[in-house]
Amino acid sequence: MSSEISIKDKIKRNSSMFVNFVKSAVTASPKVQNNFLDVSAKVAETVLKIIKDADLVVDLNYKGKEFWSQNRCKTACFVDGGVDKTSIISSAPLSIRAGSYVVKPDATSKREYFEESMVFLGDLYDPKNELYDFIDDDFEEDQMLNKKKDGARIIFEAATIVKHILLNKKFDYCFLHGPIEGTVMPFSVPGFPTFTKFAVENMFPFAINKKTDVAARHFINVYLEALNYIKKGKFPIYGIVETSNSAPYVKNLLYNYKSQGKISDKDYNNFIKIIKKYKITDSHLLEIILSSGQALKPLEIKKQIQGFTVTAGSSWEDMMESFPKVFIGYIKTTDNNSPIRIESLNNSKNLIKDYEYILGTSRLLPNYGFPVGLNVVDKFAKIPNWMSKASRKYYATHLLRQAVKNKDQNTISLAVKILSKKARSWRNRPIGGITK
Amino acid sequence: MLKNPNWKSIGTVLGETFIDCFYFSLKNYKAKKGDIVTTDSKVPSSEGKIIPVTVWGKISTIESSNAFFPTEAAQELTNEDIDIRDTILPTTRDELICKVVILGYTKDEDKSSKLLPLIYPVRPAATVKYPSSEDVEALLISDLNSSHPIYIGSLLAREAVKIRIDADNLVSRHVSIFGMSGSGKTVMVRRIMHEMLCKNYPMLVLDIHGDYLGFIQKQKELYPENKIKLFYPNLSVSSEDKEIIYTLIDKLGKPLTDPQKDFLNSLLEKVKYEGGSLLKYVKLLNQRAREYASEGSTSFKNIRPASMYVVARSLGQVAKKLENMEQTNFRHRKKMSKLKFVELADPATEPEKIISKGQLSILYLKGYETLPASAIVSILLENLFKHRQEVNEEIPPFLTIIEEAHNFIPSRSENKDDLPSVETIRKVITEGRKFGTGIMIISQRPSRLDETIASQCNSQIIFRMVNQRDQKATRDRSETLDVDDSKQLPNLANGQGIISGQVVNFSLPVQIKFDEKLINEDIGNENFIDTVENWDDSEAVKERQKFAQDFSDISDMDNRSAN
Structure with missing residues (x-):
């Protein structure tokens, strides 16, 4: 009973789970609202029981000064990507880059350096296929645009890590801001453009000798190729995610218990329904369960799952099985934040040391609780608004000039459409009621 | 290009x-x-x-x-x-x-x-x-x-860049030099004086502390062609101007009642004085007042002898204080026996002895209280300015350097604006441009200066300043001081200043050149601890100590009780 009170108190103590519940209370049914505290406390208690049963919790060691004097000889690389924020109708993105921050604290020369590992300005996707086939519906167009941007960023980040491996960099660690393996399902939609041959060959030189036909240049194939290469990297590579909006860890843990016959199918299915109903995520649960400085050992989890509505029946469905499984663990770096998700394509032999390094770098941001190197490279790689605006203006003007020069009416119409396309603004919304 | x-x-x-x-x-x-x-x-x-x-x-x-x-x-x-x-x-x-x-x-x-x-x-x-x-x-x-640039130092950020200011605007458009004690004001003034001496421009320095006596000591070596004169004040009064007596009694003596003032008025009318030493005049008035009082004179209607005695006592107090100040000034001068001090010439009749081409005149005011010093300055400047105003100019254009200016031109808020020098300097600074009587005012407390006079200075040289009121006063009275530069004022080091106004084209942070050779050797440094360590009592003190104990014993014996 005492643990239940403790967990309830933890939930009420402004946990992210409680905050999330308050936010969605407007839409939740009265019954859900009424039972929220009891149900979520019981869910947390049960998950904690299973975690303890599986012996997944580890206590990490961190003593500031001592930790850094021991680890000052380590070379760490932090990778993040940035895409311009401007919306322009075209293949997009116009400008994208991935940056690396490499640091070896005790190095006598070149202690730290930043590099724009991958930079691109222009059309990353091949204009010969669906690129310029405008969709009449603006909403659909925006959806596709965002997917293109996301796809480009993910590929750039993967390509950056590949580049470091190819160049045989002597890193002790490499960290990526975001999942080490993203979900590819959104990019399997029909009409998603392929990358240009030039782009693929430059990002992944090892693919030059391979066939680079249109299908091979699709996001899913290129990404799979990159991940397989990353998996073979000689230094530990981790993807680190600030918060989890889903519950892959808890779901997989319970799935494993169900597979082992420790939980009945019925209980498993009910549990999955409950966490969906109450919008409970890994972050919510583990924030309550773990204490600062504690971690969860990784579970091997399949990220690309067949049978989703989007991929089902698509030509990409069979590919899902080919993607490597991901080892997912969590570290609670501070008392006040949700645990961060740690992803890797390999199960590390020095897991505790690796996790302690991640904890140490996160403690340098004592409030935010996230590896400071990723915070640094995030600022470096971000494409500022002024740069986005400038590239948009340059691109649009260039296109119009070309169009006028060619005297092709269709191209001119296209350029005009691009130039006139503006982001939606609340200020431009029609005013309701009687206008003066 | x-x-x-x-x-x-x-x-x-x-x-x-x-x-x-x-x-x-x-x-x-x-x-x-x-x-x-x-x-x-x-x-x-x-x-x-x-x-x-x-x-x-x-x-x-x-x-x-x-x-x-x-x-x-x-x-x-x-x-x-x-x-x-x-x-x-x-x-x-x-x-x-x-x-x-x-x-x-x-x-x-x-x-x-x-x-x-x-x-x-x-x-x-x-x-x-x-x-x-x-x-x-x-x-x-x-x-x-500028047709007459003068070198004053180097750009603060870059030593190799020499800074020159426009001497023409400096002598005609008036300059203020502000900064806290020890910030470099005197170094700056000495620099300017050195350059102006080389140009034979006449200068009159009102020196309270003796900061500029180094010029006299180095005259033969550095300025063989120039005349450098060191004056001590002579408080004089003309036969017409007797107003000064009222002010002196008001500030230095005992305040008078209306009947006593009536007696003083009559006294001033009766006692004839052809002009000359103020002290002599006050002493004369004191003597006559006593005489009238002891005689029980009836020549003054409705005034009782008691009132006459009060006036006499007040005049006596004034005379005593004036005498004391003269004595103090004399003792200071005596300390610098190597220097030749001369009594200030009468500016009304002999202005050329004070202002002439290539001459630097230093008026050494040490020892004088504010009011007498103000009176001296007022009479002096008033007369010199008159000479410049006359068609038949008897003296060339000149620059007046006023050290510790808040003593002579205090702000209205100080309730001292009835000092005679305020009105005189206000007139000179307002009209001086036409007549070549430029003024340089130097002060460590700009907020205590007369606002009209300070704002008439078209150029400013500002040194380290920590006091917020002084910083504000400086900003308010300068049209050209750069806002960002003014933020730097509290952090400036010794000899670092900001020059703005018509002597330069834009506000410039400057390191002033330090002229070591122009320091007054007799004043020396301010290392008093060393002075005490090397202290040896003077002969007179030793003599007094020799007999002091004997006299003390006598006194003790005398005071012993009978048993």
Whole structure:
């Protein structure tokens, strides 16, 4: 009973789970609202029981000064990507880059350096296929645009890590801001453009000798190729995610218990329904369960799952099985934040040391609780608004000039459409009621 | 044309630029606050052409930031006592953003380096360059357009750039020099005096502390062609001007009642004095007042002898204080026996003894209280100014240097604006430009100065200043002091000052050249601890001590009780 009170108190103590519940209370049914505290406390208690049963919790060691004097000889690389924020109708993105921050604290020369590992300005996707086939519906167009941007960023980040491996960099660690393996399902939609041959060959030189036909240049194939290469990297590579909006860890843990016959199918299915109903995520649960400085050992989890509505029946469905499984663990770096998700394509032999390094770098941001190197490279790689605006203006003007020069009416119409396309603004919304 | 291909590139202009300023990203350690920088630009000419120009500006602020170093990381480093160099935190990403106040532009095609006001913003993304010291110096001197520049020091940010100020504006448009004690005001004044002496320009210095006596000591060596005279004050009164007696009694004596004032009025009318020493006159009045009182004179209607005695006593007090001040001044002069002091000549009848070509006159006022000193200055300046106003000029234009000016021109808020010097200096400073009677006022408390007089100074030289009221007063009374420069005032070191106004074209932070040889050797330094360590009582003190105990014993014995 005492643990239940403790967990309830933890939930009420402004946990992210409680905050999330308050936010969605407007839409939740009265019954859900009424039972929220009891149900979520019981869910947390049960998950904690299973975690303890599986012996997944580890206590990490961190003593500031001592930790850094021991680890000052380590070379760490932090990778993040940035895409311009401007919306322009075209293949997009116009400008994208991935940056690396490499640091070896005790190095006598070149202690730290930043590099724009991958930079691109222009059309990353091949204009010969669906690129310029405008969709009449603006909403659909925006959806596709965002997917293109996301796809480009993910590929750039993967390509950056590949580049470091190819160049045989002597890193002790490499960290990526975001999942080490993203979900590819959104990019399997029909009409998603392929990358240009030039782009693929430059990002992944090892693919030059391979066939680079249109299908091979699709996001899913290129990404799979990159991940397989990353998996073979000689230094530990981790993807680190600030918060989890889903519950892959808890779901997989319970799935494993169900597979082992420790939980009945019925209980498993009910549990999955409950966490969906109450919008409970890994972050919510583990924030309550773990204490600062504690971690969860990784579970091997399949990220690309067949049978989703989007991929089902698509030509990409069979590919899902080919993607490597991901080892997912969590570290609670501070008392006040949700645990961060740690992803890797390999199960590390020095897991505790690796996790302690991640904890140490996160403690340098004592409030935010996230590896400071990723915070640094995030600022470096971000494409500022002024740069986005400038590239948009340059691109649009260039296109119009070309169009006028060619005297092709269709191209001119296209350029005009691009130039006139503006982001939606609340200020431009029609005013309701009687206008003066 | 002031343009040199060898000027080093030190930064890049940032995105937004204006007519009066721009910002640029600076390479590490390549420039400092106060440095003069340039950037190439283009402006439309009046003929509609686009002409290449060089834009000149002064770095007014430098901000350094490291966007990659999160604030909360500092918290962890401090709490855990971690050395940043042991961690993965970046240490090399400092961004330096400079604000440049635009001074003007020079046309690339012109030979002249005259600065013109910028009429079109500089180009964003243009390269910012660091011009050579010679070119900056050439620009400053050329732009000053002065027929008589005088060297005062170097640009604070760049020692190699010599700074000259315009002597013509200095002597005609009045200058104020402000700064706290020990900040470098006197060093600056000595520098100016040195240069002006070399130009044979007559100067009159009202010296309270003897800071300028070094000029006399070094005359033979440094200024063999100049006359340097050291005066001590002579409080005189003319036969017509007897108002001073009322003021003296009011300030130094016992305040009088109305019947007593009536008696004083009658006394002044009865006692004839052809003019001359003020002290003699006061003593004469005192003697006569006593005589009238003892006689029980009836020549004064309704005034009782008691009232006459009060007036006599008050005049006696005034005489005593004046005598004391003269004595104090005399003792100070005596200490400097090597120097030749002469009594101040009568400015009404012999002004040429005080002001003449190539002459520096120092009036040594040490020992005098505010009112008598003010009276002395008032009479002196009033007469000299009259001579300059006359058609038949008897004396050449001259510069008056007023040290510790708050003693002579106090602010109204000090309730001392009835000092006779206030009105005189106000008149001289307002009309002086026409008659060549420039004034330089020096003070460590600008907020205590008369507002009208201070704001008449068209140029300012400001040294370190910590007092907020003084900083505000300085800003309020200067039209040309750069706002960013004024923020620097509390942090200036000794001898560092900011010059603004008509003696320079734009506000400049300057390191004043220190003329060591002009220090008064008799005053020496202020190292009193050393003085005490080497102290030996004077002979007179030793003599007194020799007999003191004997007298003390006698006194003790005398006071013993009977048993």
